[in-house]
Amino acid sequence: MKKLLKTIITATLLASSASYAAPIDADTKKEIEAIIDDYVSNHPEIIINAMKKLERDEQLKTQQAFLDIIKDYRASDRHPFLGKKNSKHYIIEFFDFNCGYCKVMEPFFEKALKEYELQIIYVNIPVIRAESAQLAYLGQALYDTDPNMYFKFHKHFMTPDNKKADEESVKALFKNIGADYDAVVKKISSSKNTIDENIKDSFKLKISGTPYLIIDGQEIRGAITSYDQLKSVLK
Incomplete structure (x- = not known):
């Protein structure tokens, strides 16, 4: 130093x-x-002071990124969301379709939507395995094509049991929910940027895994394990 x-x-x-x-x-x-x-x-105190300043500057940089992301995501149309924009309460969830803890929280979110004036924003960062990226890009392309279809896709993969994600299984799912698989695949190249930006934002926030939550301005690293816990944060 x-x-x-x-x-x-x-x-x-x-x-x-x-x-x-x-x-x-x-x-x-x-x-x-x-x-x-x-x-x-x-x-030698100059070294200590310099290190403290570097640490403070890094903290301020991360905090500003945190605030900017909240503002941007709450107003954005590019991320899947449920509820209404500018609701009193909000949840921003960085998730992966293969994240078991993320799946556990889904029923809590569904219940909270009925009880609170709430906006839930889903930010996909594929970090768990290779097929996570395939599902992320495909899901974003589907959302950009038809948000209602996307949430059928989302619900299918975010239930606790493991779902097959090979091409034939995904094609069968698209047929079942009434979505055009080939048309959505063609849109992946233009929709891919959103997932790439999500990953960049996860670096800014120093996210090391999913789930990562921002609830009413409070950062939560890791899963919420009960509905009562979620209610206590929303209050």
């Missing part, structure tokens, strides 16, 4: 001097480095 700090300070001074005077020669550069090295050695 000391060496890094010294390098940064030296580079800053040299850049500054280059802007206002002739370039510094090698001997002068060595003198500047020696002065900086002596100062940092005799004032």
